[in-house]
Structure formats: structure tokens, C-alpha cells
Amino acid sequence: MRKVTPKQVLLQGNEACAKGALMAGCRFYAGYPITPATEIMEIMARELPKAGGIFIQMEDEIASLGAVIGASLAGVKSMTATSGPGFSLMQEHIGYACMTEVPCVVVDVMRAGPSTGLPTQPSQGDVMQARWGTHGDHPIIALAPSSVYECLELTVQAFNLSERYRTPVVVLADEVVAHMREGILLPSREDIEIEERTRPTVPPEWYLPYGDPGTGVPPMAAFGDGYRYHVTGLYHDVRGYPTVRKDEVEPLIQRLFSKISRDFDRLQWFDAFYTEDALITIIAYGCVARAALRAVREGRERGLKVGLIKLKLIWPFMRRTITKILESSPKVLVPEMNIGQISREVKRVNQGKCEVVTLNKVDGKMITPLEILEKLEEIHP
Amino acid sequence: MQALMRVIDRIGYSKDDVVLISGIGCSGRLPVYVDFNALHTTHGRALTFATGIKLAKPQLKVITIMGDGDAIAIGGNHLIHAARRNVEIASFVINNQVYGMTGGQCSPTTPYGEKTVTTPYGNLEPDFDICRVVEAAGAAFVARATVYHTRLLDQLIGKALKKKGFAMVEVFSHCVTYSGSYLGLDSPVEMMKWLRDSSIPVAKARGLGEAELKGKIVTGVLVDREKPTYHEECKKLYREKLKV
Numbered sequence: 235m236r237k238v239t240p241k242q243v244l245l246q247g248n249e250a251c252a253k254g255a256l257m258a259g260c261r262f263y264a265g266y267p268i269t270p271a272t273e274i275m276e277i278m279a280r281e282l283p284k285a286g287g288i289f290i291q292m293e294d295e296i297a298s299l300g301a302v303i304g305a306s307l308a309g310v311k312s313m314t315a316t317s318g319p320g321f322s323l324m325q326e327h328i329g330y331a332c333m334t335e336v337p338c339v340v341v342d343v344m345r346a347g348p349s350t351g352l353p354t355q356p357s358q359g360d361v362m363q364a365r366w367g368t369h370g371d372h373p374i375i376a377l378a379p380s381s382v383y384e385c386l387e388l389t390v391q392a393f394n395l396s397e398r399y400r401t402p403v404v405v406l407a408d409e410v411v412a413h414m415r416e417g418i419l420l421p422s423r424e425d426i427e428i429e430e431r432t433r434p435t436v437p438p439e440w441y442l443p444y445g446d447p448g449t450g451v452p453p454m455a456a457f458g459d460g461y462r463y464h465v466t467g468l469y470h471d472v473r474g475y476p477t478v479r480k481d482e483v484e485p486l487i488q489r490l491f492s493k494i495s496r497d498f499d500r501l502q503w504f505d506a507f508y509t510e511d512a513l514i515t516i517i518a519y520g521c522v523a524r525a526a527l528r529a530v531r532e533g534r535e536r537g538l539k540v541g542l543i544k545l546k547l548i549w550p551f552m553r554r555t556i557t558k559i560l561e562s563s564p565k566v567l568v569p570e571m572n573i574g575q576i577s578r579e580v581k582r583v584n585q586g587k588c589e590v591v592t593l594n595k596v597d598g599k600m601i602t603p604l605e606i607l608e609k610l611e612e613i614h615p
Numbered sequence: 616m617q618a619l620m621r622v623i624d625r626i627g628y629s630k631d632d633v634v635l636i637s638g639i640g641c642s643g644r645l646p647v648y649v650d651f652n653a654l655h656t657t658h659g660r661a662l663t664f665a666t667g668i669k670l671a672k673p674q675l676k677v678i679t680i681m682g683d684g685d686a687i688a689i690g691g692n693h694l695i696h697a698a699r700r701n702v703e704i705a706s707f708v709i710n711n712q713v714y715g716m717t718g719g720q721c722s723p724t725t726p727y728g729e730k731t732v733t734t735p736y737g738n739l740e741p742d743f744d745i746c747r748v749v750e751a752a753g754a755a756f757v758a759r760a761t762v763y764h765t766r767l768l769d770q771l772i773g774k775a776l777k778k779k780g781f782a783m784v785e786v787f788s789h790c791v792t793y794s795g796s797y798l799g800l801d802s803p804v805e806m807m808k809w810l811r812d813s814s815i816p817v818a819k820a821r822g823l824g825e826a827e828l829k830g831k832i833v834t835g836v837l838v839d840r841e842k843p844t845y846h847e848e849c850k851k852l853y854r855e856k857l858k859v
Contacts, residue, residue, distance in 0.1 A: 262671055283857055288670045288849065293696040297663040300656070300693075304667025307654065308675070312667070330657055457652040457668060458675050460631045464646060466655035475647060476655075 241420045247385040247412040248273035248315075251341055251405065252281065253420070254389030255313055259428055260339070261287035262312035264301035266294055266320060269353045270409045271343040274315040295320035299327035303336045307465065309456025311393060315341035318351060321360060321367070328402050329368030330467045332490065335444070335452070337396035337431055339389070341405040343412040344520075346598045355598030356409035358520055361575040364404045365549050371487060373494045376404040376549040377503075378519040382416035388546060391503075394429040399494055400451050406548055408571070410521035410600060434461060444486070445472040450493030494550060502555045503547040508534060512541030513615050515563040517556065517580055519545040522569050522601050529606035538614050551579045560587040565613060569593035569601050616645055618765060619678075619707065622772040633676045634668055636661045638690060640682035641715045641790075659690030662697040665704045673846050676776070677703070683710040683724040687743050691723075698752035698781050702845045705775045706783045708745055711790035719793030726830075729797055745785045750838045755780030757838040761787040763810040767834060774836065780844050787814075787832050 245253070252274045255263075263278040275291070282289040288305070292298040295316050302312040316324060321342045331338050344360045346352035351359075360367075364376040375395050377388040385407060392403040434441050434453040443463040445452050455461030464474040469486055471477045494501070508530055509515055518526040523544040533540040543559055545552065560566060560580075566588055568577035577592045584590055593609050595601045623633060633651040637643045639658035646653035652675070656664045661679045669677045686694050686708040697704060713731065714720040720733040723743045730737055750757045756778040760768040768786065775782035789795055789806035800806045810832070817835035820828055843851075853859050 262667065264667060283849075283853060284859060286853075286859060290666070290670060290845075292663065292666075293692050296660060297666075297693055297696070300660045300663025301667035301670075304654075304664035304669075305671035306667075307664075308668045308671035310671040312671075326657055327660070456672070457634050457654075458631060458672050462630060462650055462652050464653040464655070466647075467657060468655065476644075 241422070242417055243420050244415055244417050245382050246273060246415050247379070247382045247407060248343070249277060250382045250385035250418065251315070251389045251407065251412070252277035254386035255339070255393070256281060256285060257386070257423065257426060258311065258390045258393035260311045260313050260393065261285065262302065262305035262310045263287070263314065264290045264292050264298040264305070264312070265314045266292055266298050266316065268317045268320045270345055270412050271315045271317045271341060274341060295323035296327065299324045299331075299338070299340065302338050303327060303331050303334075306336045306338050307457050309459070311337070311397070313339040313341065315343065317343050317345050317353075318347045318360060319349070321363065325367040328374075329370060329372060331402040332368070332372040332374070333467050334465050335400040335454070335490070336402075337400050338402050339392045339396055339405065340402060341389070341407060344406060344408045346596070352598040354409070356521060356571060356600060357596070357598065358408055358522065358571040358575070359596075360406060361548060361572065364406055373401065373491050374404065374549050375399070375401060375494065375547075376406050377546060378406045378548045379411055379546075380520050380523040380544060381411065382414065383418040384546065385411060386418070390426055390428070394427070397429045397431045398451070400431060400454060401494065406520070408520045438462065442472045443474045444470060446489055450489055450496060498550065498554065501547055501550060502552050504552065504555055505544040505546070507542040507544070509541035509543060509559065509563070511539055512563050513539040514541070514565040514567055514610055514613060515559050516540065516542045516567045516569065516606070517545065517559070517576065518542065518569055519548060519576065522571060525601050525603045526569060526606055528603035529610060532603065532607055533610050538610055540610050540614070545576070548576070551583070553583050556580060556583055560584050563588060564615060565589045565591060567591045567593060567606075567609060567613065569606055569609070571595050571601060616648070618768045618772055620649070622769050622776060626773065626776060628676050632674065633678065634665075635678050635680065636665050636668070637680045638682070638685040640685045641711075642680050642682040642685065642709045645680050659685050659688070660693060661685070662690065662693040662704065662706065666697060666700070666702050669702050669704055670846060670849070677705070678776070679704060679706040681706065681708050683708065683712060683745070684714045684722045687745050687748065688723045694749065695752040698749045698754035698783065700845045701753065701755055701780045701842050703779060704781055705778065706781070707772070707775070707786055708783060709786045709788045710745060711788045711794055712742075713790050713794040713797070715790045715793055719797075731793070731797060746783070746837050749783045753842070754783050754838065755840055755842050756782035756836075758836045759785045759787070759832065759834050761810040761814055761832060761834065762789065763807050764814065764834060771836065774839070780842055
């Protein structure tokens with residue numbers, strides 16, 4: 235019999251996500267029930283009060299993210315979780331959190347849309363919504379787990395990134411990953427690195443809540459800590475007060491982007507499988523990456539020179555990583571459970587470097603390893 | 616705003632402990648002018664942010680300022696649920712019966728029949744009684760005043776700020792630019808007189824029938840009741856059931 239260590243547990247993706255949030259130090263959850271994300275909320279309702287945190291069920295998703303941003307402004311790590319229709323309602327406040335630079339984590343367990351769509355069936359249709367769902371130019375970070383362990387790992391990372399860059403971070407899970415169960419080794423608190431937002435060290439009268447300290451990310455004081463300042467979704471000056479001056483508007487939006495883009499070298503999160511000599515490289519994420527890995531392994535057994543890049547970071551798009559693949563691999567296959575969202579990005583950075591082939595499925599069913607394998611055989615040089 | 620500052624100063628709250636939150640509209644600019652923790656949120660959602668802040672840091676004095684469109688149209692859902700939950704928030708709804716910032720459109724508190732730029736043939740909808748909505752939703756404290764009755768307004772603001780639980784004061788105000796001209800009142804003085812003459816203290820209004828109260832602004836404390844706040848319920852849960 236296999237020896238079971240005390241740390242080995244059987245978890246569902248949504249459970250792992252909630253566990254990751256608690257490990258990362260999340261102590262405030264506001265949400266609204268929605269399939270297939272509800273388990274995260276149910277676990278937080280049970281566990282957060284025991285950890286001294288606050289759980290509240292709000293009247294809708296708009297209110298949920300509003301309360302989350304409020305709690306974060308008061309200095310508490312906060313999150314919410316939802317699915318397509320709720321994610322649509324949250325877009326206004328995602329933009330608000332971008333503009334006001336309030337750290338928060340939004341989990342979107344993707345189900346098939348548009349509209350009410352197929353509430354219990356998987357999809358990857360919210361990739362572009364995560365990027366451009368809220369109005370206006372804005373930066374965003376989104377992560378896509380493809381296993382139960384990654385649901386935990388990437389939720390912790392989502393909190394770390396949101397604290398580090400003072401920005402909302404989206405965990406783009408999908409119904410398959412969220413609802414499947416896998417045995418995982420639960421990391422202990424010492425195994426994982428937890429980041430906290432930078433707090434001001436200057437006296438309150440010197441504090442610039444939206445100034446650039448050189449890193450692009452201003453230190454963040456919590457309401458009630460003696461640093462009284464103004465927060466607004468309007469364009470604002472370094473003290474947080476509304477402005478329409480072009481010499482204040484332009485630097486703000488540029489800083490919002492550059493605080494993340496200056497770290498692009500650090501933000502290349504992916505796993506590579508058999509890519510060194512691959513004639514076809516698959517670019518996949520979420521549950522599709524699992525099917526793709528199986529297809530690649532079986533393809534290798536059949537003598538096909540195929541590989542896989544599994545994206546863990548979806549936004550910002552990992553141009554540096556993908557460009558290298560496009561330059562080394564004659565063909566790229568992008569299987570997705572949507573009409574073609576990440577494949578658009580791949581084509582955008584391709585610039586004629588290689589042949590990009592897509593494989594799309596939008597019937598609420600998973601893309602199977604066999605379907606991917608058949609496609610690989612069809613296009614293999 | 617002057618009344619609010621006066622009363623906050625009189626009670627003696629530390630500026631570090633006060634959070635002033637607004638939505639969008641003419642009232643939305645208010646936090647810009649104060650030296651508190653100030654938060655200018657999205658249209659209609661001030662109370663959701665306030666709920667998060669109050670629960671995350673209960674020692675803070677959380678105050679919201681909203682307009683009529685802000686509070687009862689786009690934010691109506693949040694208003695009734697904040698009242699029902701009884702989170703300790705002092706909220707002030709400045710009701711000028713019109714969307715002023717966007718140029719004088721009809722709001723849910725615009726009287727029936729009134730002409731505005733979006734009701735050029737007269738308003739087809741009856742208006743909302745904000746206080747009755749909030750009372751029915753379960754608020755611990757509900758009151759109404761006008762900007763004419765400054766002493767009453769000070770008293771009601773003070774009571775709302777000190778109330779344990781969700782408190783709402785509806786402040787009837789004038790918008791000379793739009794609602795005033797719709798009413799045929801062209802100057803701020805005329806509007807102030809209108810507020811004075813339309814108002815009736817709640818004690819006097821009690822004996823009157825619906826017909827006699829038509830078009831009247833009933834002022835004073837309408838509801839004042841003791842109810843456990845959401846945070847007290849949380850504390851009780853932690854202490855008694857979870858032993859943390």
C-alpha cells in the first residue's frame with residue numbers, strides 16, 4: 235500500500251483555491267453564490283471566521299467586489315470568487331481597483347457563455363474579458379491553473395502579485411479544474427513565500443499615496459493608520475486629488491502600466507514539456523493543457539516530434555517566452571475551449587515567424603487528448 | 616457638508632478615525648474637500664465599500680454621502696441591503712429630486728408629472744419615499760431634514776453618527792440650476808423658502824391624512840430602534856460558537 239504522508243490530501247480545485255487564499259493571508263471574503271465557483275464561498279464562510287476573518291454574502295457581485303476593495307483599503311487581504319455572469323457585473327470595480335491601485339483577488343471559474351450559457355459546463359471564454367472587460371486602458375494580471383495543486387499555488391501567487399503591484403489579479407480557473415479532485419501534497423506555511431504590500435515609512439504629512447517611489451508602486455497606507463488621503467476613480471495627482479492636467483493624467487496611466495511591464499522578465503510563468511526539438515509546439519492553459527500533455531506524450535510514443543508550453547500566467551501575455559517558441563518551432567498549435575482568444579495573441583506576436591494552427595471547441599465539452607493527437611498527426615511535417 | 620463638519624467637530628471624532636465615502640454625482644465631490652480618510656467610489660456603490668471598510672476595521676467611523684440618483688436608483692439594492700444587515704454606517708442621502716451633474720434628468724424622487732429633460736411631457740412615474748423604503752428594509756435610524764432647517768439637520772446628523780447600527784438621514788436640498796427651474800423657482804432664496812414652506816415636523820404630520828400630506832416634506836426622526844448590528848452578530852458568533 236502507498237504510504238500516505240499526513241500532508242497528502244484529496245482536494246477539489248475550488249477547495250484548493252480557498253486553502254491557498256487562507257494560506258496567503260486572506261482575511262476578508264465577500265461574494266455571491268454562482269455555479270461553478272460556489273464551493274470557494276462555502277469554504278470561506280466556514281473557515282474565515284475560525285481564522286478571525288470576515289465573511290459576508292453580499293446582494294450581488296458588484297457589491298461583493300465593492301466590499302472587497304473597501305476591506306483592502308482598510309488593510310486586510312481580500313478576495314471574491316465568481317463565474318461568467320458575475321464576472322461581467324464585477325468589471326466596473328475591477329477598473330476601479332486598477333485605477334485606485336487597491337490589491338484584491340478575483341477568482342473567475344469559467345463556464346460556457348455568453349449570458350447564462352451552460353452554467354455547469356466548462357469553457358475558456360473569459361480570457362479576453364479578463365483582459366479587456368472593464369472600460370478604458372488598464373493593466374491586468376491573470377493566472378490560469380491547470381491542476382488542483384496549481385489552484386492552490388496560483389491563488390497564493392495571485393495574492394502576492396496583487397500586493398506587490400497594488401493591482402487586482404484574476405485567477406482564471408475553469409469548471410473542469412475547479413470541480414475535479416486530485417491528491418496533492420499540501421505545502422506547509424514555511425514552504426510558500428507570502429508577500430505583503432509596502433507600507434509608508436514617512437511621516438503622514440510627507441506621504442504621497444500615488445507618488446512613484448522609483449519602483450512604480452507607491453506604498454499603501456490603510457485607512458485608520460493616521461495617513462489620511464483621498465482615493466478616487468477619477469484621474470488623480472500624486473496626493474490622490476482629482477486632476478485633468480495632462481502633465482498629471484498621462485504620467486498616472488503610464489505608471490499603472492509600467493509598474494508591471496518593467497517586471498516582464500520576472501513574469502514568465504510556464505511549464506515546458508519536450509519543446510527542445512519539437513516540430514509542433516502546443517500552447518495551452520487550464521484544463522486543455524492536461525489533455526495536451528497526454529496528447530504530446532502519446533504523440534512522442536508514435537514518433538511525432540511534439541512539445542507543449544503550458545501557460546500559468548495568461549495576462550500580461552508572455553511575449554518573450556512565446557516569441558522564442560515561434561522562432562524555434564516550425565508550427566504551433568493552440569487548442570482552446572473558445573472561438574480563439576489566446577490564439578489571437580499568439581498570432582499577434584507571430585509576425586509570420588511560424589504557422590499557427592488553432593483547435594477550438596465551444597460545445598461545453600472538454601477537448602480530449604485524442605482530438606489533439608489527431609490534429610497533431612494531421613499537421614505534423 | 617457644513618452641517619456634517621460642524622457636527623463631527625462638535626462630537627470630537629479624531630480625523631484619523633473618520634472615513635467619508637461618496638458615490639458619483641454632485642455629492643460625490645464632497646470627500647475632496649475634507650481632511651479624513653476619503654473615498655470617492657463608483658456610481659451607487661458607496662455603501663458596498665463602506666460595508667467592507669467597517670467590517671474590516673470596526674473602530675472606524677464610517678460615513679457615506681450619496682445623492683438621490685446614487686442612493687435609490689443605481690444603488691437602491693445596496694441601500695436596502697445595508698439597512699437590512701444593519702452594518703454601523705451613518706449615511707446621508709442628499710435629495711434634490713433630479714440628476715444635476717448630468718444636466719437635469721428625471722430621478723426616482725422627481726415628483727409625478729414634473730417636466731425634466733428626460734420627461735419633456737411630464738414624469739409618468741410616481742416618486743420614491745426614500746425614508747419609507749429604508750425603514751421597511753430594517754434600518755435602525757431613519758430621519759429627514761432639509762438644508763433650510765440647519766439646527767434640526769445638525770441634531771439629526773449627530774444622532775445618526777452616534778447610532779449603533781445603520782442610520783440614514785434624507786436631506787432635502789435644492790438644485791437651483793435644474794429642479795428649481797422646473798418648479799418655477801428661479802433663485803436659491805425662493806427654493807429655500809419652498810423647502811421651509813413645504814416642510815412639516817413629524818409630530819404635526821402624525822394626525823394628518825394622506826391628502827393633507829401631499830407634497831409635504833415630513834421632517835424629524837422617523838425611526839429610532841435598537842437592533843443588533845452585523846458586527847455585533849459577528850462578534851457573538853466568534854465568542855460563543857467558535858470560541859476564537
